[in-house]
Amino acid sequence: MARPKLPFEFLVALRFLREGRMQTALILLGVTGGVAVIVFLSQLISQLQATIIDRVLGSQAHVVMRPLEEVNLRASTDPASSVLIEPRAQRLRSIDQWEAMVKLAEAQPRVVAVSPVVSGPAFALRGRASKSVALVGVEPDRYRRIVKMDTYMTRGAFQVDGTNAIIGIELAKDLGVTVGDKMFLRAAGGRDELLQITGLFDIGNKDLNRRWVFTTMKLAQSLLDLPGGVSNIDITVADIFDAQEVSERLQAGSGLTVESWMTTNSQLLAALRNQTVSNNLIRGFVIVIVALGISSVLVVSVVQKQKEIGILRAMGTSSNRVMGIFLLQGGLVGFVGALSGVALAWGLLQFFSSVYRTGDGAPLFQPQLDTGIALSAALIALVVGVLAALIPARRAAKMDPVQAIRA
Amino acid sequence: MNAIVSLRGLRKSYGIGTPVETEVLHGLDFELAEGEFCALIGPSGSGKSTLLNLIGLLERPTSGELAIAGTETRGLSEQALTVLRGRHIGFVFQFHHLLPAFSALENVMMPSIIEHGVATAQAEAVAFDLLDRVGLKGHEHKKANQMSGGQQQRVAIARALSLSPRLILADEPTGNLDTHTADDIFALLREFNRERGSACLIVTHDPRLAARCDRRIELVDGRIARGD
Ligand SMILES: Nc1ncnc2c1ncn2[C@@H]1O[C@H](COP(=O)(O)OP(=O)(O)OP(=O)(O)O)[C@@H](O)[C@H]1O
Numbered sequence: 154m155a156r157p158k159l160p161f162e163f164l165v166a167l168r169f170l171r172e173g174r175m176q177t178a179l180i181l182l183g184v185t186g187g188v189a190v191i192v193f194l195s196q197l198i199s200q201l202q203a204t205i206i207d208r209v210l211g212s213q214a215h216v217v218m219r220p221l222e223e224v225n226l227r228a229s230t231d232p233a234s235s236v237l238i239e240p241r242a243q244r245l246r247s248i249d250q251w252e253a254m255v256k257l258a259e260a261q262p263r264v265v266a267v268s269p270v271v272s273g274p275a276f277a278l279r280g281r282a283s284k285s286v287a288l289v290g291v292e293p294d295r296y297r298r299i300v301k302m303d304t305y306m307t308r309g310a311f312q313v314d315g316t317n318a319i320i321g322i323e324l325a326k327d328l329g330v331t332v333g334d335k336m337f338l339r340a341a342g343g344r345d346e347l348l349q350i351t352g353l354f355d356i357g358n359k360d361l362n363r364r365w366v367f368t369t370m371k372l373a374q375s376l377l378d379l380p381g382g383v384s385n386i387d388i389t390v391a392d393i394f395d396a397q398e399v400s401e402r403l404q405a406g407s408g409l410t411v412e413s414w415m416t417t418n419s420q421l422l423a424a425l426r427n428q429t430v431s432n433n434l435i436r437g438f439v440i441v442i443v444a445l446g447i448s449s450v451l452v453v454s455v456v457q458k459q460k461e462i463g464i465l466r467a468m469g470t471s472s473n474r475v476m477g478i479f480l481l482q483g484g485l486v487g488f489v490g491a492l493s494g495v496a497l498a499w500g501l502l503q504f505f506s507s508v509y510r511t512g513d514g515a516p517l518f519q520p521q522l523d524t525g526i527a528l529s530a531a532l533i534a535l536v537v538g539v540l541a542a543l544i545p546a547r548r549a550a551k552m553d554p555v556q557a558i559r560a
Numbered sequence: 561m562n563a564i565v566s567l568r569g570l571r572k573s574y575g576i577g578t579p580v581e582t583e584v585l586h587g588l589d590f591e592l593a594e595g596e597f598c599a600l601i602g603p604s605g606s607g608k609s610t611l612l613n614l615i616g617l618l619e620r621p622t623s624g625e626l627a628i629a630g631t632e633t634r635g636l637s638e639q640a641l642t643v644l645r646g647r648h649i650g651f652v653f654q655f656h657h658l659l660p661a662f663s664a665l666e667n668v669m670m671p672s673i674i675e676h677g678v679a680t681a682q683a684e685a686v687a688f689d690l691l692d693r694v695g696l697k698g699h700e701h702k703k704a705n706q707m708s709g710g711q712q713q714r715v716a717i718a719r720a721l722s723l724s725p726r727l728i729l730a731d732e733p734t735g736n737l738d739t740h741t742a743d744d745i746f747a748l749l750r751e752f753n754r755e756r757g758s759a760c761l762i763v764t765h766d767p768r769l770a771a772r773c774d775r776r777i778e779l780v781d782g783r784i785a786r787g788d
């Protein structure tokens with residue numbers, strides 16, 4: 154047997170833990186369970202939230218600029234001229250000086266992509282089938298930075314020119330067309346054009362797969378009777394949660410209607426926030442319970458080790474070092490429990506991600522563990538362990554060595 | 561000769577401020593010289609253990625002066641008392657009081673580990689040597705609770721000696737041992753006292769052993785009744 158290498162406090166703390174085998178095992182189990190629950194829940198919720206946001210933003214711009222709402226226009230116009238305005242309400246309106254607005258948006262900090270879009274209602278016709286669609290005229294090079302169309306393409310590339318069009322797989326199915334076929338498009342105003350289908354996309358959303366028809370901006374402008382105009386400007390920001398701030402700034406700077414995904418999806422966001430709050434509540438409770446567990450086990454241990462503490466004191470151990478020994482026990486239990494807790498959480502993630510699958514068989518969430526979450530859980534467990542040991546450690550430090558020796 | 565222990569008017573009361581306040585030691589004057597081998601005798605409850613704990617700096621006197629190795633202890637901080645205790649005093653208790661989670665060797669090294677923060681090679685060599693001297697060669701790695709009472713008391717003596725303290729305080733070190741083992745343990749203390757010059761203050765109820773000490777102090781009802 155080799156001479157013990159550890160510093161005094163570590164040596165004694167470890168021996169004490171090893172001696173109280175059953176207690177140590179129980180409190181380690183408690184910490185492991187607590188850490189696993191926290192890590193697993195946090196991971197699960199952050200992933201599910203990320204997936205939900207991803208799905209929502211997968212087909213939506215972070216920020217959209219539009220012409221001022223009709224309501225606003227009416228309110229600011231005198232009743233006499235409302236007769237003039239009524240028919241215009243039916244018609245699409247372009248953003249005034251949209252090129253300047255694009256520049257304005259591009260100049261904003263944290264804006265990474267800006268894409269002018271011409272969109273409006275139309276009907277797709279083939280044979281006797283007639284489907285209501287949304288005609289979307291874009292510059293593909295700009296638009297692919299708003300919605301990642303390239304990743305959604307199932308046939309062809311996300312490129313348009315002339316009378317080429319890209320449609321969703323559902324519309325293709327409904328009309329019985331595919332790449333290479335032709336399709337007749339009639340805008341609400343009555344203008345029409347025969348389009349050549351050059352690509353199919355699957356955006357993961359049946360409704361959009363049925364509605365969106367991409368063409369060049371130019372074609373959309375002429376079909377929708379919006380010469381040289383655009384109906385909206387789509388914007389991507391660096392951090393999705395910057396969207397609201399960017400949109401407010403743009404609103405003030407442009408005088409247009411500017412909406413962020415956070416406003417459009419405010420109910421979803423509120424739900425996500427509630428979920429985060431309840432997750433934090435659960436975490437808080439688990440931490441308190443684990444801390445109480447560590448604390449109570451160590452309090453018992455201090456009483457049991459009364460004699461040893463007295464002996465150590467008689468041999469020249471200061472009360473501060475006795476305190477250190479018990480704080481260390483708390484810290485060690487917290488740390489080791491955190492490691493095994495993270496391991497357990499990892500195992501749970503593997504298990505549940507293989508059990509729970511979405512309708513199409515893909516895992517509902519990914520089994521990877523976020524290093525940040527794991528590290529912060531481990532750190533919290535360490536700190537909680539030490540804090541939980543504070544009361545027992547102070548009791549140990551205050552213990553009268555004579556009392557222990559006389560007994 | 562210099563005094564390793566020196567007390568003047570030492571008093572100790574328990575339960576101060578409560579209805580059951582009692583004075584256990586009523587003003588003791590006494591000196592123990594360096595290297596002296598002294599027995600502390602007296603009837604049960606006379607205050608022998610209390611006196612030993614005071615000298616061992618485990619408790620503070622209610623009043624009076626107490627100097628260890630020339631250092632007056634009144635007014636010293638808890639920390640300073642701990643240092644003084646660790647540096648100069650070795651304890652041997654009646655109920656051996658080893659650390660059960662540690663081996664015999666580790667128990668003997670413990671005072672040095674406390675002093676230096678880690679186990680040094682030198683401390684290990686000293687511990688091996690001491691265990692050999694108390695007749696426990698080959699038992700170094702046994703846990704305390706795997707040894708007999710006499711063996712445990714030998715380990716405790718080796719431990720008390722491991723830092724070569726100038727003062728050894730032994731409270732009934734042979735109290736729960738048979739006569740033969742008691743004689744062995746006593747002989748060991750005497751041997752180390754002669755060899756290293758550690759002063760010993762030994763509480764005992766055994767008149768035979770007391771007779772073999774250089775000096776005897778008798779406590780009766782918290783007073784020194786006889787000291788030669
Ligand atoms: N913590 C305490 N509180 C109150 N009284 C105490 C305390 N410790 C000791 N006493 C009392 O002090 C007196 C002396 O006790 P002490 O243990 O010093 O006697 P002793 O001479 O060692 O006896 P023994 O030979 O039985 O070991 C006893 O009456 C005891 O009841």
Ligand SMILES: [Mg+2]
Nearest residue numbers: 608609610731
């Ligand atoms: Mg006694």
